[in-house]
Amino acid sequence: MNLKDMPDSPTKDPNAPIVHQQLGEMARQLHDTLAQLGFMPKLGELTDCLPDARSRLSYIATKTAEAADKVLNSVDQAKAEHSRIAKDTQDLAEAVVANPVRAVASGAVINFVTDIEAATARVDQHLTDIMLAQDFHDLTGQVVAKVVKLAGDIEDQLLKLLIQTAPAGQPKFDPEVLNGPVVNPEGRTDVVANQEQVDDLLASLGF
Amino acid sequence: MSSTTDMKFLIVDDFSTMRRIVRGLLKESGYNNADEAEDGVVAINKLRNERYDFVVSDINMPNMNGFELLNQIKADAGLKHLPVLMVTAEARKEDIVRAAQEGAAGYIVKPFTKATLEEKVQKIMQKLGK
Numbered sequence: 001m002n003l004k005d006m007p008d009s010p011t012k013d014p015n016a017p018i019v020h021q022q023l024g025e026m027a028r029q030l031h032d033t034l035a036q037l038g039f040m041p042k043l044g045e046l047t048d049c050l051p052d053a054r055s056r057l058s059y060i061a062t063k064t065a066e067a068a069d070k071v072l073n074s075v076d077q078a079k080a081e082h083s084r085i086a087k088d089t090q091d092l093a094e095a096v097v098a099n100p101v102r103a104v105a106s107g108a109v110i111n112f113v114t115d116i117e118a119a120t121a122r123v124d125q126h127l128t129d130i131m132l133a134q135d136f137h138d139l140t141g142q143v144v145a146k147v148v149k150l151a152g153d154i155e156d157q158l159l160k161l162l163i164q165t166a167p168a169g170q171p172k173f174d175p176e177v178l179n180g181p182v183v184n185p186e187g188r189t190d191v192v193a194n195q196e197q198v199d200d201l202l203a204s205l206g207f
Numbered sequence: 208m209s210s211t212t213d214m215k216f217l218i219v220d221d222f223s224t225m226r227r228i229v230r231g232l233l234k235e236s237g238y239n240n241a242d243e244a245e246d247g248v249v250a251i252n253k254l255r256n257e258r259y260d261f262v263v264s265d266i267n268m269p270n271m272n273g274f275e276l277l278n279q280i281k282a283d284a285g286l287k288h289l290p291v292l293m294v295t296a297e298a299r300k301e302d303i304v305r306a307a308q309e310g311a312a313g314y315i316v317k318p319f320t321k322a323t324l325e326e327k328v329q330k331i332m333q334k335l336g337k
Contacts, residue, residue: 068224072231191298195323198303198314205307 053147060140067136070129078126085119088112214332215258216241219250219276220265220294225317229263229294229324236325247271251279254286261328266295266302274309281310290331294319 092112095103103109185193192198216233218241220226226243233241242259244250246268254262262280266273273293280286290312295302298316306314312334313327 065224072224072227075231185298190300192300192303192316193298195316195319198298198316201300201303202307202314205304207307207313 049150053150056143056147060143063136063140067133070133074126074129074133078123081119081123081126085116088115213240214238214260216261216263217244217250217253217259218242218263219244219247219268219273221245221268222265225265225294232321232324233263233328235321236328238328247273247276247279250276254280254289255283259289261331262289262291263294264291266293266297266306274305277306277309277311290335292327292331294324 089112092103092108095108185191192201216230216238218226218229218233220229220243223243223245226245230241230243233239242253242257244253247264248270250262250264251271253259262276264273264276271279273295277291277293280289280291287310291310292313292315293306293311294315294317296317297303303314312331315323315327
């Protein structure tokens, strides 16, 4: 039964059993209180956005993983190309030092120049690919902004609800939810901000 | 005991990208022999079935986290000699202290540099006389 369809006052029915009357009063009171507080419609609206937020976060994970793979693949290929150039240069230098005339006459020099031209073009393409792979930052940045706004709205509504309804005392929270990277270490004494502080702490423990 | 160049590393991290980065950095530092595991369960099975010389492990992982893996390694007579370097985003002091107390050979917080990884690996190996 929808609360909107309930009679204004169940106590008006003199034949209703007393327990049902009391339950009806309690249900209406709860509904009216939440409606007066103004939380129900806003929270409902926000929770409707949560599946969308989940899919946005999955999108970010996918885009960043793709970008990381693309960059690492390009780096691997560019490094291999670089190693080949270094080796060919060394080989040519040895050939020129040993017999300059023969090195030129045999075509080793011109072949080297041609190979280097092609190799640098390939390296340039890898660098371009790495640059293009950074497009995830723009795309995910927009998505992150939307998810952050949604999280802020939910936090705001839940905080209002908590203040109105929570019993006195500090609200409990699960410390495990704080696991992971420390986004803002400033002003905190329970975390380290860099590797130097890790090393200092370990040194104080005898490491 | 293996020489530096043929030392075999096991890189344990649930993010394949991070495993690949650590592997690449180790390779650039001259350590070409590395294997990977995506969590502690896979890692402990590999450690019990193959020979490794060094473990580089994340902490936050599904199935078996880095601390549980560290404990299993240190409780196993056949594995407890293995150095375990924690490489993690966990920057809480209590985690660093816990890692040290439970037998980790070193602790690196992400993000880190190639120089940091190289330095920690070398320092640990020097201590072990490798």
